[in-house]
Each structure stands twice: as structure tokens, then as C-alpha cells.
Amino acid sequence: MSANPAANRRQFRAYVNAREDGDILRFITCGSVDDGKSTLIGRLLYESRLVFQDQLAKVEADSRLHGTQGDNLDLALLLDGLQAEREQGITIDVAYRMFSTGRRKFIVADAPGHEQYTRNMATGASTADLAVVLIDARKGVLPQTCRHTTILSLLGVRRVIAAVNKMDLVDWSKDVFDGIVAAYGQFAQRLDVTDVACIPVSALTGDNVTRPSTAMDWYGGPTLLQALEFAEVASGRESASFRMPVQWVNRPSADFRGFAGTVASGLIRRGDPVMLCPSQKTSTVKRILGPDGDLDGARAGQAVTLTLADEVDVSRGDIIASAAEPPSLSDQFACHIVWMHEDPLLPNRPYLLKIGTRLAGAQITAIKHKLNVSTLEHTAGRNLALNDIAYCNIGLDRRIAFDPYRELRETGGFILIDRYTYETVGAGMIEFGLWRGDNLTLHQLAIDKPERAAQKNQRACVLWLTGLSGAGKSATANAVERRLHAMGRHSYTLDGDNLRHGLTRDLGFTDADRVENVRRIAEVAKLFVDAGMIVLVSVISPFRDERGMAREMMDEGEFIEIFVDCPIEVCEQRDPKGLYRKARAGQIKNFTGVDSAYEPPENPEIVLKTGERSVEEVADQVVDYLRSRTAHEPGK
Amino acid sequence: MASPLGLGHLDELEAESIYIMREVVAAFSKPVMLYSIGKDSSVLVRLAQKAFHPAPPPFPLLHVDTTWKFPEMYEFRERTARATGMELIVHINQEGLDQGVNPFTHGSALHTDVMKTQALKQALDKYGFDAAVAGARRDEEMSRAKERVFSLRTRTHRWDPRNQRPELWHLYNTHVRNGESMRVFPLSNWTELDVWSYIDREKIPVVPLYFAAPRPVVHRSGTLIMVADERMQLAPGEEPEMKRVRFRTLGCYPLSGAIESDADSVPAIIHEMLTATHSERQGRVIDHDGEGSMERKKQEGYF
Numbered sequence: 044m045s046a047n048p049a050a051n052r053r054q055f056r057a058y059v060n061a062r063e064d065g066d067i068l069r070f071i072t073c074g075s076v077d078d079g080k081s082t083l084i085g086r087l088l089y090e091s092r093l094v095f096q097d098q099l100a101k102v103e104a105d106s107r108l109h110g111t112q113g114d115n116l117d118l119a120l121l122l123d124g125l126q127a128e129r130e131q132g133i134t135i136d137v138a139y140r141m142f143s144t145g146r147r148k149f150i151v152a153d154a155p156g157h158e159q160y161t162r163n164m165a166t167g168a169s170t171a172d173l174a175v176v177l178i179d180a181r182k183g184v185l186p187q188t189c190r191h192t193t194i195l196s197l198l199g200v201r202r203v204i205a206a207v208n209k210m211d212l213v214d215w216s217k218d219v220f221d222g223i224v225a226a227y228g229q230f231a232q233r234l235d236v237t238d239v240a241c242i243p244v245s246a247l248t249g250d251n252v253t254r255p256s257t258a259m260d261w262y263g264g265p266t267l268l269q270a271l272e273f274a275e276v277a278s279g280r281e282s283a284s285f286r287m288p289v290q291w292v293n294r295p296s297a298d299f300r301g302f303a304g305t306v307a308s309g310l311i312r313r314g315d316p317v318m319l320c321p322s323q324k325t326s327t328v329k330r331i332l333g334p335d336g337d338l339d340g341a342r343a344g345q346a347v348t349l350t351l352a353d354e355v356d357v358s359r360g361d362i363i364a365s366a367a368e369p370p371s372l373s374d375q376f377a378c379h380i381v382w383m384h385e386d387p388l389l390p391n392r393p394y395l396l397k398i399g400t401r402l403a404g405a406q407i408t409a410i411k412h413k414l415n416v417s418t419l420e421h422t423a424g425r426n427l428a429l430n431d432i433a434y435c436n437i438g439l440d441r442r443i444a445f446d447p448y449r450e451l452r453e454t455g456g457f458i459l460i461d462r463y464t465y466e467t468v469g470a471g472m473i474e475f476g477l478w479r480g481d482n483l484t485l486h487q488l489a490i491d492k493p494e495r496a497a498q499k500n501q502r503a504c505v506l507w508l509t510g511l512s513g514a515g516k517s518a519t520a521n522a523v524e525r526r527l528h529a530m531g532r533h534s535y536t537l538d539g540d541n542l543r544h545g546l547t548r549d550l551g552f553t554d555a556d557r558v559e560n561v562r563r564i565a566e567v568a569k570l571f572v573d574a575g576m577i578v579l580v581s582v583i584s585p586f587r588d589e590r591g592m593a594r595e596m597m598d599e600g601e602f603i604e605i606f607v608d609c610p611i612e613v614c615e616q617r618d619p620k621g622l623y624r625k626a627r628a629g630q631i632k633n634f635t636g637v638d639s640a641y642e643p644p645e646n647p648e649i650v651l652k653t654g655e656r657s658v659e660e661v662a663d664q665v666v667d668y669l670r671s672r673t674a675h676e677p678g679k
Numbered sequence: 680m681a682s683p684l685g686l687g688h689l690d691e692l693e694a695e696s697i698y699i700m701r702e703v704v705a706a707f708s709k710p711v712m713l714y715s716i717g718k719d720s721s722v723l724v725r726l727a728q729k730a731f732h733p734a735p736p737p738f739p740l741l742h743v744d745t746t747w748k749f750p751e752m753y754e755f756r757e758r759t760a761r762a763t764g765m766e767l768i769v770h771i772n773q774e775g776l777d778q779g780v781n782p783f784t785h786g787s788a789l790h791t792d793v794m795k796t797q798a799l800k801q802a803l804d805k806y807g808f809d810a811a812v813a814g815a816r817r818d819e820e821m822s823r824a825k826e827r828v829f830s831l832r833t834r835t836h837r838w839d840p841r842n843q844r845p846e847l848w849h850l851y852n853t854h855v856r857n858g859e860s861m862r863v864f865p866l867s868n869w870t871e872l873d874v875w876s877y878i879d880r881e882k883i884p885v886v887p888l889y890f891a892a893p894r895p896v897v898h899r900s901g902t903l904i905m906v907a908d909e910r911m912q913l914a915p916g917e918e919p920e921m922k923r924v925r926f927r928t929l930g931c932y933p934l935s936g937a938i939e940s941d942a943d944s945v946p947a948i949i950h951e952m953l954t955a956t957h958s959e960r961q962g963r964v965i966d967h968d969g970e971g972s973m974e975r976k977k978q979e980g981y982f
Contacts, residue, residue, distance in 0.1 A: 138824040169847040295734035334729040346697035465854035467844040
């Protein structure tokens with residue numbers, strides 16, 4: 044191009060337009076520091092002239108400080124973003140970098156390769172159309188290579204370019220390359236990776252990265268950059284059935300009600316019949332508003348606002364779908380889970396789940412098996428640790444519309460959020476819906492809860508006593524129930540210890556079993572509340588999450604959390620069952636307060652200081668609370 | 680994710696940014712858009728208009744004013760507010776102003792901390808905004824490459840690089856606890872070139888300072904600083920000279936380096952960029968305050 048834009052205006056305009064017409068390829072690079080991954084990306088940026096003199100000067104200064112290439116420019120330093128990481132010489136988080144050529148724009152997710160960073164790889168792969176897997180020519184296919192490829196396959200990345208790097212260190216040997224191609228192809232065959240290309244490169248010298256290698260004239264394929272420029276990205280989203288998760292309802296005035304969202308798949312035209320999920324009501328599309336006004340149609344990837352011909356109830360989280368090919372509905376799924384948090388995943392612990400624009404409550408109901416991502420072996424597991432991947436069943440608190448992840452990421456991929464810290468703790472891919480959700484319908488009972496409670500002249504509720512062993516939960520429950528009985532109230536006590544002889548006798552005291560223990564007791568308490576009873580629950584229930592779950596299972600105001608707050612020293616001194624002594628002696632494992640955690644309530648309705656006050660006093664305190672609560676209700 | 684046939688990369692970036700803004704409005708109770716008057720802000724405002732059409736963008740604009748912007752920036756700010764009809768909140772750190780904090784006597788680091796970082800925190804606290812949408816891009820600076828689209832800030836507005844949530848697919852975790860807030864960057868995946876190409880395509884107005892014109896400048900530690908108003912303190916012997924310059928980024932005028940250029944139109948700027956040899960932030964004085972300086976500023980609450 045001429046240096047003078049005026050002289051070549053038309054040519055320049057054509058060039059700019061071509062750039063704008065080019066699409067985006069999102070790809071992930073996988074490999075470890077030692078594979079030269081950062082150097083490879085550094086070279087792509089460097090040679091596509093996206094590294095500027097001032098950045099280069101910084102890299103030169105940094106190369107002297109932290110570089111690993113002696114006096115040479117360490118291109119990897121272009122990529123290691125955070126200061127702490129630079130000092131440690133490793134990348135520990137996913138970095139995103141952009142570059143473009145005349146053909147298209149590239150967004151590179153650079154995920155670290157260390158074993159403990161499965162989490163980062165899954166994150167980077169989730170948005171990738173393609174992956175570049177680095178293999179060190181001297182080392183060949185390593186367990187790490189297999190691990191990366193398995194994760195790519197699980198996350199639905201079907202296209203892989205295996206860049207066999209450091210060919211300069213194996214004398215540009217075709218035999219070495221061919222051996223690696225065969226070994227890698229053999230492993231990839233066992234997975235859902237359908238399109239594998241192998242390219243021999245040297246990131247250090249640039250051979251076959253951006254320019255064809257003269258040292259490897261035996262290789263006739265494209266350079267890495269060419270392969271990236273020409274890779275197809277169409278994933279069949281356009282030919283799939285129409286889906287649009289509703290993000291936001293746009294109601295600027297009484298006569299406009301639009302449903303804003305991004306088309307996840309397929310095409311939609313004005314007048315098309317649609318089904319609203321999960322309500323399964325139908326309507327037709329009246330208007331399609333695009334970023335620049337009304338459209339006749341819209342396709343996957345476009346952010347639009349739809350209006351419908353009928354007044355139907357649609358809100359955030361619903362899916363507007365093709366009426367002819369609607370998604371399935373279920374509240375139970377088989378799925379793969381990638382666990383991303385230091386705190387383990389516990390079956391039956393309540394989490395929040397986000398899929399599309401829908402938020403729901405969710406629990407892992409069963410861990411079918413854990414997946415060894417290096418060997419593809421299945422192993423048993425009772426919980427999941429950070430970076431574990433497992434095949435699980437998951438249950439939601441409502442029916443949702445979905446597609447299997449392999450068919451559509453947007454309606455089949457989900458994240459799990461901790462209900463207490465709000466951290467993102469896991470990610471999942473739906474394999475298929477389990478039949479249970481579709482075929483189970485709730486039978487409506489003839490008499491409802493208020494009717495049952497009214498007959499007993501009381502308001503049903505749960506008095507949930509939580510606290511350490513020996514804090515006085517059971518004694519307090521007894522004293523409270525005595526008083527209620529004398530007042531003519533109908534109550535019942537669910538005692539954690541007693542229930543372990545029957546309802547929960549198959550459970551131990553691990554964290555996972557404690558979660559299930561509390562879940563079962565909460566379910567039974569719910570039935571008693573339904574029957575109109577005042578239920579006293581006396582169980583250690585050490586975790587906030589499960590007490591929170593129990594609270595959410597009840598209606599507003601029905602759950603009364605009572606913190607039986609007694610210092611552990613006092614509990615231990617009392618030691619009514621001799622359990623602390625045994626726990627200290629190591630004869631009992633997982634004892635709350637000794638070698639298992641107790642998370643005190645943050646906002647309990649009642650706190651009972653049983654270390655300082657007598658059982659009779661605290662029982663009065665509970666009854667007073669119940670009286671004051673119902674005082675303003677006539678007839679109670 | 681996969682590129683839809685027929686959508687160019689600007690269309691894809693536009694759709695992604697609109698999606699992000701809609702998530703903010705759907706999930707937060709009191710969002711705000713940070714408005715810096717620069718080209719990225721101009722693009723953000725246009726995207727917001729598109730995202731919520733036919734409704735107006737359902738959040739106000741917030742300009743954290745250091746009082747040291749170029750006069751042309753203030754004019755442009757008022758024009759934009761009028762043209763869009765969006766509510767514009769201007770916040771100045773009154774304490775800093777009273778103490779006379781300025782980039783000359785106090786240096787770029789202290790000035791930026793008091794008048795920008797502290798001022799921003801004041802404004803977010805004062806109005807109780809739980810999400811702030813801003814125009815930062817991952818290509819701007821090395822430490823931004825790992826930044827999330829939805830970036831969590833503590834109650835004291837600090838950014839903890841070791842405690843950022845993984846972002847998978849486009850499933851942004853928008854949950855914040857009481858007092859925490861979110862910074863949201865819809866232009867994360869845009870480059871400087873994308874921004875200018877979009878401005879070109881959409882004919883978006885920008886501050887005239889981006890275009891080359893004769894302007895009075897002085898040479899200071901390797902950059903050209905424009906004498907924008909009478910408050911400019913000249914060193915002994917320093918003599919402003921007229922040069923044909925333009926700005927790649929705009930901020931406080933004493934901290935914004937100009938480049939010599941003939942690019943006086945958007946296409947000319949794009950052409951210049953395609954042949955440029957220096958990065959956009961080169962002209963920013965605050966990036967050069969020491970190793971990892973931007974990262975440190977971010978942890979303290981700067982954008």
C-alpha cells in the first residue's frame with residue numbers, strides 16, 4: 044500500500060472493507076511453558092506486526108530481568124501479563140490476545156498448561172472454535188497432551204491443530220514428526236475431536252509459523268498462520284433449530300414489549316411461529332429489531348429484540364424457540380462437570396446454576412464416575428476436588444429447556460455458583476435429560492397447608508436448632524416441646540441422633556454424608572410443616588449452605604434458625620456422651636469442632652446462650668419468640 | 680462463538696458488546712456507564728443506544744472529572760449529553776480540588792490517585808452503583824489481557840488478581856454480595872483498530888483532538904505535551920512551538936502525549952495505525968510509573 048492514502052484512496056477503502064468483512068476465529072493454545080507456547084503466540088503477534096517498538100523495548104528490558112533466552116529477545120514475555128506471574132516465570136490464568144490479518148481477526152485464549160490448571164483450560168476452550176495443541180518434538184505425546192485433548196473434546200472443540208514445536212532441536216526430522224502424528228492421531232481417535240491437522244514448527248526461528256520452512260521441505264502443508272486463516276469456523280449453528288434465550292424484557296412504553304437476546308442458533312424471520320419455553324405456549328414473531336432498526340430476519344450470533352403477535356408471559360431466562368423443533372424440557376440431567384474451586388463439590392449440596400440466561404437451584408444427585416483425563420479411565424468418587432472432571436447426574440429446582448451440549452453450547456453449557464460466596468465453582472455440559480423430570484407430575488392434595496394448620500389452631504413452622512455436639516440442642520428441644528404441648532400446640536421433634544437409627548443409618552460423618560443427612564431431615568421437616576405441625580429439628584447441621592437450602596425449601600417465615608451457641612470448651616467439659624474424649628483420642632474421625640468444621644449462622648432468628656443460661660431459660664426464650672411472632676395474628 | 684456466516688468481525692464484536700450490556704441491565708439494580716469522553720466511550724454510548732432501542736439506555740453516564748481535561752473534551756461531553764438525552768453525572772473530588780492537587784506540583788501518580796482513583800470510588804459510593812460499565816480493552820496494556828469481562832471489586836473497590844471468577848462461554852456470573860461491585864468491560868475483545876474501524880463504519884463523532892492539526896506543544900521526557908490552557912506550567916526556557924499533532928488517547932492534558940501526524944480524518948487514522956510502530960498507550964505518562972504500574976493502580980481501584 045502506498046504511504047499516501049489520498050493517492051490510493053479506493054484501494055485503501057477496499058482494504059479496510061475487506062478487514063471489516065473478515066470474521067473472527069477464537070482459538071485456544073494448549074501446552075506448557077516448556078513447550079514454547081508463549082514464544083509461539085509471541086511470534087504470531089510479532090510477525091503480524093502487532094508488537095510495537097515501545098512494547099518491544101519493554102520486553103528487551105524485561106528479557107534482561109526475567110528472560111529465559113539469555114541475551115535473545117524472550118518473546119514469551121510479551122504474554123505474561125501479571126507482575127507476580129512474570130516474577131515466577133509461569134502463567135497462571137487465561138489471557139486473551141487479539142491479532143488480525145487481512146483475512147480475519149483472531150482472539151487467542153492462552154491457557155497455562157500445568158496439571159493443576161484444568162480449570163483455566165476449560166475456561167479458554169469454552170469459547171474456542173479451534174485449538175492449537177503444542178507438542179515438544181523432543182518429548183512427543185505426553186500425558187499432558189492427552190489431558191489437554193480430552194478437555195478440548197469435552198468442551199466441544201472439534202478442530203485441533205497439533206503444532207509439533209522445537210523441530211530445530213530434532214534436526215528437522217521427518218521421522219520424528221511422523222511418529223508424533225501417528226501417536227497423537229491414535230489418542231485423538233478415542234475422543235470427539237474430529238478434525239486433526241499436524242504442523243511441524245519452530246516457534247523460536249519462525250519456521251512454518253508464519254513463513255514456510257526451507258529446512259523442512261519435506262512438509263507440503265500450510266504454515267500455522269495459513270491454517271488459522273483458512274480454518275472453517277461454521278459450527279452448524281446456522282442450520283440448527285432456532286433458539287434465543289431471553290436476556291431482558293424491553294418495555295419503554297405501554298405499546299411496546301420486546302424480548303431482547305442473542306440468537307443462539309438457527310434463523311428467525313418475521314411471521315415465524317415460535318414456542319416459548321418452558322411454558323410451551325406458542326406465538327408468532329411480529330417484529331425483529333436489530334442494532335440498526337427493523338430486520339426481515341436474524342441469524343445465530345445477532346443481538347436482536349423480538350416482539351410477538353400475542354400477549355404472552357415471557358421473562359428473562361425463557362427460551363424463544365422454533366415451534367416446529369422446540370428444545371427438550373427436563374429438571375434432571377446427565378452431565379460432565381469440571382470442578383473449579385478449592386472447596387470440594389459435595390453431592391446434594393445446593394448450588395446456583397446458570398444456563399443461557401436462566402438461573403436455577405441445583406444439586407448433584409450422583410457422581411457416576413470421575414474421568415482420568417490422561418488415560419480416559421473411570422474411577423469412583425464421593426466428591427470432586429479442584430480440577431476434577433466427572434460424569435454426574437444433576438437435579439434442578441425447576442424444569443428448563445435445553446439442548447445437549449454437543450448440539451449447542453449456548454443451551455447445553457452451565458456454570459455452578461456457590462450460594463454463599465457467589466464464586467463460580469464449576470462448569471458443566473449437559474449430555475442428555477433424564478426421563479424423570481418429564482414423567483413426574485406433582486399430585487395436588489385436596490387439603491392445603493393453611494387448612495391443616497388452621498385446624499390445629501397454629502401456624503406451622505420449623506424450629507431448626509443448630510450447634511455443636513453437647514451444646515444442648517436436644518435438651519432445649521425437649522423443654523420447648525413440653526411447653527408447646529402444654530399450650531395445646533401440635534409439635535414433633537426430629538432428632539439427628541435418633542434418625543441415624545433409621546432414616547439416615549446408611550450415612551457416615553464425612554462432609555458429603557453430612558450434606559445428605561441434612562437434606563433428608565429437611566425434606567422430612569417439610570412434610571411435617573405441610574401437615575400443619577410445629578417441627579423441632581435438633582441436628583448439628585454444621586454447614587451454612589445446607590441450612591440455607593432447608594430455609595429455602597420452606598415458605599417465607601416458616602424457617603426459624605436457632606443457634607444453640609455454646610463455647611466448645613463448655614461442650615467439651617460437659618461431654619454428655621463421652622464423644623469429645625474419643626475424638627481427641629483419635630477414636631472418632633470427622634467430629635464437628637475437633638477435626639471437622641462448624642460454620643455458625645450469620646443471621647439466625649434466635650441465639651441461645653446455653654453456656655450461660657439454663658435449659659428452662661432458653662426454652663422460654665424460644666416460646667416467647669413464637670408468641671411475639673403470632674401475637675398480631677388474630678385467633679392464634 | 681463460531682462465526683456466523685455473513686457477519687463481519689465488527690458485527691460480531693458489536694453483538695457481543697450488546698449482549699454484555701444487556702446482562703448488566705438485567706442483573707444489576709443500579710448500573711452506570713463510565714464516560715471518559717474518549718473514542719472508546721463514544722463507541723460504548725453508541726452500543727448502548729443500539730442495545731436498548733427503542734428504549735433509551737437505562738443507566739446514566741458518569742464522568743469522573745479531574746478538572747484537567749482539554750477544553751475541547753468538555754465541549755464534546757456537553758454535546759454528547761445533549762445529543763443522547765442520557766443523564767450525565769459529573770463527579771469531582773472536592774477535597775482534592777480544595778487542596779489544589781494538580782499534575783504539575785504533585786506529579787502524575789498522586790494526581791491520578793486523588794483526582795481519578797479516589798474520585799471514582801467516591802462517586803460509586805455516593806450513588807450506590809453496583810455495576811460500572813467502562814471501555815477498557817484487553818489489548819491496551821499487558822495486565823489487561825487477563826482481565827475478566829465482569830471484574831469483581833471488593834467493598835473497598837480493590838481488584839484482587841488472585842480471586843477472579845473463571846468466565847466460561849458467555850455465562851457471566853453477575854452475583855455480588857452486599858457492598859461488592861462489578862466493573863464491566865464490553866469492549867474487552869476490541870482492539871484499537873476495531874474501535875476506529877467501527878467509528879468509521881458508524882460515523883460516530885469523536886473529540887477533534889484525535890485528528891491532526893497545528894497545536895502548541897512542548898517536549899517533555901520524550902513526549903509532546905500540548906499547552907491546552909493558561910494553567911500549563913512551563914519550565915524555565917521551555918517555549919511552546921506549533922506542531923501538526925494528534926492524540927491517540929485522551930486524558931488530563933498535562934499527562935497526554937501527542938504524536939506528530941498528518942492524519943486528519945478517520946480513514947487517515949486507520950491508515951496510520953496499519954503502519955504504526957508504537958502502541959497506543961505509549962503517550963500515557965501514568966503507564967510508565969514503574970514496573971507493573973497499571974496492575975498496581977488497578978488493585979488500588981483504578982480502572
